[in-house]
Amino acid sequence: MRRTVVVLAGLALLAAGCGKSGHGAGGNVVLAVDVPVSGSPYVAQTIKQGVELATSGINSGGGLIVGKDSYRVVVKVYDNHLSARTAVADTRKALDAGAAAVITDGTGADATWELANREHVPIGIVYDGGSGLVDVESRPNVFRIAPTNHGIAFRYAEYLIPKHFKVGLLHDDSAYGQEGASDLGRAFSESPESVAIRMTLPAGSSDLSAQILRARRSGATALLVWAQPPTIAAVLTAARSLGWNVPVYTPPTGADPYIRQRLADHPDWVDGLTFAGGRLTAEVGTGPFESFQSQYESTYGADRVGVRTADGKQVVQPPELAMYAYDFARVLVAALTRAGTLDHAKVLTALNQVTIQGANGDERGFNQQSHEGVVDDDVYFARFHDMTYAPVKDDPLSSTLPSIPQTR
Amino acid sequence: MSRRKLLLLASAASSALVLPAAAVSAGRPQQVVLPGPVPYATPVPPLVGRAALSQVYLAPRLHISSDQRVRVGIGPDARPVRIRDRQRLVVHGKGDYQLAIGGPIEGVRPAPGTQSTPGLRTDQLLWAGFSPGHKVLAADVFLRPRAAAPYLPLRLQLERRADGAVLTVTNATAIEQLVYTGTARPPELARLLDDTRRASLAGVRLTGTFATFYGEVTTLKSRPRIAAPLHVRGELSLPGHAPVAFDRILGDGRPLSFRVEARGTGTPHVRLEASPAQVVRLLRPPGAPTWAQAVERRPLPVSDLVRKLMTTRLQLVRSDQFQTYLADPDADGRSRTVYDYETVAFEPRPAVPGSTGGAGGGGSDALLVALAALGALVVAGGGLVAWAHS
Numbered sequence: 001m002r003r004t005v006v007v008l009a010g011l012a013l014l015a016a017g018c019g020k021s022g023h024g025a026g027g028n029v030v031l032a033v034d035v036p037v038s039g040s041p042y043v044a045q046t047i048k049q050g051v052e053l054a055t056s057g058i059n060s061g062g063g064l065i066v067g068k069d070s071y072r073v074v075v076k077v078y079d080n081h082l083s084a085r086t087a088v089a090d091t092r093k094a095l096d097a098g099a100a101a102v103i104t105d106g107t108g109a110d111a112t113w114e115l116a117n118r119e120h121v122p123i124g125i126v127y128d129g130g131s132g133l134v135d136v137e138s139r140p141n142v143f144r145i146a147p148t149n150h151g152i153a154f155r156y157a158e159y160l161i162p163k164h165f166k167v168g169l170l171h172d173d174s175a176y177g178q179e180g181a182s183d184l185g186r187a188f189s190e191s192p193e194s195v196a197i198r199m200t201l202p203a204g205s206s207d208l209s210a211q212i213l214r215a216r217r218s219g220a221t222a223l224l225v226w227a228q229p230p231t232i233a234a235v236l237t238a239a240r241s242l243g244w245n246v247p248v249y250t251p252p253t254g255a256d257p258y259i260r261q262r263l264a265d266h267p268d269w270v271d272g273l274t275f276a277g278g279r280l281t282a283e284v285g286t287g288p289f290e291s292f293q294s295q296y297e298s299t300y301g302a303d304r305v306g307v308r309t310a311d312g313k314q315v316v317q318p319p320e321l322a323m324y325a326y327d328f329a330r331v332l333v334a335a336l337t338r339a340g341t342l343d344h345a346k347v348l349t350a351l352n353q354v355t356i357q358g359a360n361g362d363e364r365g366f367n368q369q370s371h372e373g374v375v376d377d378d379v380y381f382a383r384f385h386d387m388t389y390a391p392v393k394d395d396p397l398s399s400t401l402p403s404i405p406q407t408r
Numbered sequence: 409m410s411r412r413k414l415l416l417l418a419s420a421a422s423s424a425l426v427l428p429a430a431a432v433s434a435g436r437p438q439q440v441v442l443p444g445p446v447p448y449a450t451p452v453p454p455l456v457g458r459a460a461l462s463q464v465y466l467a468p469r470l471h472i473s474s475d476q477r478v479r480v481g482i483g484p485d486a487r488p489v490r491i492r493d494r495q496r497l498v499v500h501g502k503g504d505y506q507l508a509i510g511g512p513i514e515g516v517r518p519a520p521g522t523q524s525t526p527g528l529r530t531d532q533l534l535w536a537g538f539s540p541g542h543k544v545l546a547a548d549v550f551l552r553p554r555a556a557a558p559y560l561p562l563r564l565q566l567e568r569r570a571d572g573a574v575l576t577v578t579n580a581t582a583i584e585q586l587v588y589t590g591t592a593r594p595p596e597l598a599r600l601l602d603d604t605r606r607a608s609l610a611g612v613r614l615t616g617t618f619a620t621f622y623g624e625v626t627t628l629k630s631r632p633r634i635a636a637p638l639h640v641r642g643e644l645s646l647p648g649h650a651p652v653a654f655d656r657i658l659g660d661g662r663p664l665s666f667r668v669e670a671r672g673t674g675t676p677h678v679r680l681e682a683s684p685a686q687v688v689r690l691l692r693p694p695g696a697p698t699w700a701q702a703v704e705r706r707p708l709p710v711s712d713l714v715r716k717l718m719t720t721r722l723q724l725v726r727s728d729q730f731q732t733y734l735a736d737p738d739a740d741g742r743s744r745t746v747y748d749y750e751t752v753a754f755e756p757r758p759a760v761p762g763s764t765g766g767a768g769g770g771g772s773d774a775l776l777v778a779l780a781a782l783g784a785l786v787v788a789g790g791g792l793v794a795w796a797h798s
Contacts, residue, residue, distance in 0.1 A: 282504065283465075283467055283503060283504040352529060353529050353530060355462050355463060362504075363462075363463060363465070363506050363536065365462075367527035367528050367529045367534055368527075368528040368529060369516060369525070369526060369527050369528040369534075370525060370527050375524070375536055375537050376524075376537075377524065377536075377537030377538040378537070378538065396502060396538075396540030396541060397538045397540065400502070400503070
């Protein structure tokens with residue numbers, strides 16, 4: 001054991017010696033990650049791992065050069081328990097710790113941004129697409145890399161209305177569902193004849209038979225369900241149990257492993273489920289994302305969904321959420337480098353001026369007019385078959401995108 | 409042939425210019441690259457900004473056309489005090505795009521009809537997204553007048569008199585340019601003049617072409633001033649009096665300046681529209697429907713034909729240059745620009761959306777532009793002649 005310690009210490013010294021010459025040791029740059037470790041562990045873990053993956057290479061490469069000094073990047077994780085109040089407390093702690101930025105799923109961002117803005121500290125949202133969370137004018141320190149609810153809702157309107165469906169717009173009564181319903185309402189407002197029914201579903205209820213029967217009787221020929229994964233699973237269960245093979249469309253929560261786990265005994269019920277998400281590949285092809293995925297899996301292992309395909313292969317979840325966190329951390333690092341100082345206000349300004357190549361091969365960055373790192377055009381649709389999904393072929397963007405391997 | 413390819417060809421031709429002295433003295437035929445569609449005589453327009461442009465990506469199958477309406481607010485002396493360019497890009501084809509358009513930009517906002525939202529960085533207008541086959545990207549771009557005004561095509565001057573006002577409108581695009589001359593065969597020159605005229609009348613960009621010269625190719629001793637022909641129409645008015653209307657072509661063999669007088673008292677109001685025009689008058693064949701028929705009917709001096717061919721093509725290139733006040737990200741795309749000038753109430757500049765904040769400093773713009781101009785002139789200087797070894 002002692003020999004191991006000596007060897008590791010030697011390696012550490014060697015690594016320090018290999019640091020970028022000519023730069024003084026500046027100390028630590030703290031990146032705070034505030035995520036629902038105990039409320040939504042999958043989301044929390046994948047965000048945390050995305051940030052760590054982005055920064056680990058920097059430290060092993062000699063540190064982050066800011067101005068004349070080299071800094072070690074330290075990731076501090078806080079658990080917001082999906083509670084806005086806790087998120088506020090976490091943000092205070094992060095600011096006290098001198099955080100250069102707070103990277104969050106979005107919990108409590110309506111309250112935390114102001115605290116952080118007093119010190120010009122950026123908040124990076126990498127999960128919640130809620131409208132109003134990001135506003136370049138009134139919340140100059142809030143940035144987001146994740147598909148927006150607004151973008152998803154309008155892309156769905158663009159996709160579904162020409163199909164002449166009578167759409168049942170369903171949402172659950174979670175905050176997520178209600179926000180989504182509001183965006184869907186706006187997106188479909190120009191085409192009210194396309195909407196058969198609007199309905200609120202009780203979040204957490206496992207039996208939605210009555211509500212789904214009502215939707216069927218309304219004449220709906222498609223369901224667009226903006227809800228948490230358990231509600232989506234319950235909608236599928238109710239519809240298929242009734243023998244109603246209605247097409248079901250969802251926001252990104254439709255890709256959550258929970259739904260496939262819940263319906264593992266009825267894989268055919270998952271078949272045809274379509275969700276909207278941020279594209280995982282750019283026009284350059286699958287190379288960049290697969291390279292990122294390989295790096296992610298070699299560090300943390302694959303995110304196994306816990307179900308198998310018909311031919312017995314393990315299904316894994318592509319690290320989409322990790323990609324957003326990874327990209328935000330790298331944009332932040334680029335801004336720190338450009339600013340040449342840890343001065344929060346200067347870093348905030350630099351965040352509007354830098355671009356990186358994202359994990360999916362696309363350019364990622366913000367600007368003075370927009371703090372959204374995923375543009376609405378990048379929202380695509382994917383459909384499940386045999387527990388894995390592939391981009392649909394009847395949407396102009398989606399039809400150009402290749403599938404990402406999801407079995408091991 | 410694309411403008412990109414022509415630019416490379418012209419650059420290659422400039423290096424070839426020094427090689428074949430022996431060929432010249434022997435009177436051997438040589439092919440000379442004619443002006444058009446590039447190079448432009450100056451690097452600006454299109455406008456440039458102070459910052460290096462972000463990475464640009466345009467899927468190979470995408471093409472972009474650009475239509476611009478530049479609204480120039482002029483003060484009491486008719487000098488520009490505000491410049492706003494409404495640029496409407498139409499993306500044709502399916503694929504990804506990531507565009508950055510430079511210029512002395514202090515703000516942008518979405519313009520009517522846009523299907524995406526413009527982004528802004530220091531001196532850059534940004535567009536990013538996916539075109540499903542056809543997409544409109546429209547923005548109002550607010551420019552720093554001090555930096556952008558020198559590259560407007562017109563200079564206006566307004567004199568107040570006791571009994572009225574006098575507006576002087578001058579074509580500001582004129583620039584001295586090198587023009588090559590030599591001996592060529594009239595039928596070929598006539599054919600090239602007819603091709604040039606057809607392109608001009610159709611309002612399309614010139615395509616790259618060559619002419620065969622025999623013997624020495626030289627430059628004219630005095631460099632002619634080449635101006636983009638401009639179609640200018642508008643009116644000058646004083647309160648209580650009927651406006652004085654005007655509709656002129658500045659260039660294309662006509663004067664580059666004119667004056668308009670209006671009688672009355674009070675504050676004069678100018679409103680005019682200018683657009684780069686085609687060369688029509690100078691390309692009209694003498695006494696025949698075509699140049700080919702004209703040279704068949706009676707001999708025309710070769711030196712006159714060569715000069716006409718060179719100078720009219722240079723004018724068309726200059727006219728094409730002013731069709732892109734802000735750059736079209738697709739160098740081969742169709743571009744159109746109309747410039748509107750109108751008297752505005754003189755007041756401090758209003759805050760513009762997405763202001764770059766502290767981005768003033770026309771001095772640095774001017775320096776950048778001067779350096780860019782120097783560089784481009786080195787490339788463009790002798791870039792017209794290519795020698796073909798027979």
